[in-house]
Amino acid sequence: LGSRISGALKKLHEKPIIDEEAIKECMSEIVKALLQADVNAAYIKKLRDQVMLQVNLEADAAGTNKRKIVQRAVVSELQKMLETDKKPVKLRKGKQNIVMFVGLQGTGKTTTIAKYAYFYIKKGWRVGLVCADTFRAGAFDQLKQNAAKIKAPFYGSYTETDPVKIANEGVEYFRSQTYDLIIIDTSGRNKQEEGLFDEMKMLEKTINPDEVIFVMDSTIGQSCFDQAQAFKNAVKVGSVIMTKLDSHAKGGGALSAVAATQSPITFIGTGEQFDEFEEFEAKSFIKRVLGMGDIDRLFSVVQEAIPLDKQPELLNKISHGQFSLRDMYEQFQTVLKMGSINSLMSLIPGMNSGLIEKGKEKEGIARIKRFMCIMDSMNDPELDGHKQLNDSRIIRIARGSGTSVREVNILLEEYKKFAKMVQKMGKLSLGKANDMQNF
Numbered sequence: 404l405g406s407r408i409s410g411a412l413k414k415l416h417e418k419p420i421i422d423e424e425a426i427k428e429c430m431s432e433i434v435k436a437l438l439q440a441d442v443n444a445a446y447i448k449k450l451r452d453q454v455m456l457q458v459n460l461e462a463d464a465a466g467t468n469k470r471k472i473v474q475r476a477v478v479s480e481l482q483k484m485l486e487t488d489k490k491p492v493k494l495r496k497g498k499q500n501i502v503m504f505v506g507l508q509g510t511g512k513t514t515t516i517a518k519y520a521y522f523y524i525k526k527g528w529r530v531g532l533v534c535a536d537t538f539r540a541g542a543f544d545q546l547k548q549n550a551a552k553i554k555a556p557f558y559g560s561y562t563e564t565d566p567v568k569i570a571n572e573g574v575e576y577f578r579s580q581t582y583d584l585i586i587i588d589t590s591g592r593n594k595q596e597e598g599l600f601d602e603m604k605m606l607e608k609t610i611n612p613d614e615v616i617f618v619m620d621s622t623i624g625q626s627c628f629d630q631a632q633a634f635k636n637a638v639k640v641g642s643v644i645m646t647k648l649d650s651h652a653k654g655g656g657a658l659s660a661v662a663a664t665q666s667p668i669t670f671i672g673t674g675e676q677f678d679e680f681e682e683f684e685a686k687s688f689i690k691r692v693l694g695m696g697d698i699d700r701l702f703s704v705v706q707e708a709i710p711l712d713k714q715p716e717l718l719n720k721i722s723h724g725q726f727s728l729r730d731m732y733e734q735f736q737t738v739l740k741m742g743s744i745n746s747l748m749s750l751i752p753g754m755n756s757g758l759i760e761k762g763k764e765k766e767g768i769a770r771i772k773r774f775m776c777i778m779d780s781m782n783d784p785e786l787d788g789h790k791q792l793n794d795s796r797i798i799r800i801a802r803g804s805g806t807s808v809r810e811v812n813i814l815l816e817e818y819k820k821f822a823k824m825v826q827k828m829g830k831l832s833l834g835k836a837n838d839m840q841n842f
């Protein structure tokens with residue numbers, strides 16, 4: 404979806420003359436893309452009308468750039484689609500908040516619960532987990548393991564088959580010990596069926612949660628809207644968490660989920676690790692879906708991942724579009740230290756996919772270590788980008804590092820991709836000669 408929308412915008416951008424016809428053509432492509440992504444037709448119509456309205460309004464002012472107006476209007480309308488009027492329930496520390504997670508089996512509820520709990524534990528909250536999934540074998544063990552990793556207490560049973568009873572007991576158990584946040588994990592079955600929704604209704608009625616969070620797998624494509632609506636009709640969904648946004652940035656699913664539930668998205672899951680979890684920000688999300696480097700997030704990630712004394716330097720370089728092999732080396736060090744790719748790299752389209760593939764972390768890390776070996780054999784001017792590597796140097800470096808010419812070249816390719824991306828982002832951040840700045 405993202406690429407089709409940005410494709411349509413790009414096409415418009417390249418047109419020599421932007422007349423009404425060109426804009427209509429662009430909008431009709433965007434409409435088609437949204438329709439195919441199963442976004443509610445009424446919303447799409449509103450988006451098109453709003454964009455056309457803004458174009459007509461602003462275009463009357465002399466000298467305005469219609470390309471920019473269209474781009475800005477599309478992004479801002481998409482953003483509005485994602486920002487519902489309804490705000491998520493505000494949980495307060497010191498109050499015994501009860502949050503129930505719902506969603507189909509395999510969407511990532513149990514994983515997300517651990518991430519969500521961890522998010523609050525880091526803030527100093529006392530969080531307890533309750534396993535009310537009595538349907539799936541091993542559900543309790545899975546929650547237990549997750550709970551142990553984040554050091555959160557849990558409640559559940561191997562033998563009890565009544566989810567309502569366990570949920571009730573679990574809530575009472577944590578309530579009596581004044582926990583700040585009590586999270587209920589529920590069963591998802593493997594398809595939408597009456598039994599599942601009856602169970603959710605019963606649970607909701609009995610434990611009376613402050614918030615019901617609907618977890619949706621962003622990779623499912625077309626069926627997002629119906630699935631979200633089915634849950635919304637059964638229980639009082641208050642907010643949505645989208646998972647698996649690491650594999651494909653499927654923007655359509657997010658738009659559909661919001662449209663169907665009339666509820667805001669609060670977080671997104673971007674991997675299987677507990678720290679691969681982000682607070683949702685509509686604008687940032689839209690920019691990412693449209694394939695634009697997201698400079699704000701890049702900067703906040705740099706702040707988290709890079710030692711303080713190194714930050715100003717790196718941020719400054721990035722904003723000037725500079726990124727040397729040495730910077731890459733330091734990024735690799737961070738990646739190794741953090742054990743996951745949750746740093747700068749993961750923001751760079753194309754980069755995370757090649758370096759550390761999901762489920763192949765070990766190989767990925769070995770690869771990074773070899774890359775670092777190669778860079779260890781380079782000299783300072785080469786690392787700092789003051790000197791180009793010629794063939795004879797590449798051969799020497801391969802020999803010196805015990806690798807091969809092919810590997811050295813692969814490293815240089817990866818570096819080039821990265822540097823190019825940083826350069827692009829540098830332009831964005833400085834707003835230099837680039838229409839896209841208005842995103």
Ligand code: GDP
Pocket residue numbers: 506507508509510511512513514515591646647648649650671672673674675761
């Ligand atoms: P549940 O049945 O809804 O409780 O789903 P689980 O929490 O058991 O997750 C199902 C699968 O999805 C597991 O293999 C998780 O590791 C995986 N998963 C969950 N969230 C994410 C995510 O954000 N990204 C990726 N790549 N995988 C995820």
Ligand code: MG
Pocket residue numbers: 512513514536542588589
């Ligand atoms: Mg589960």
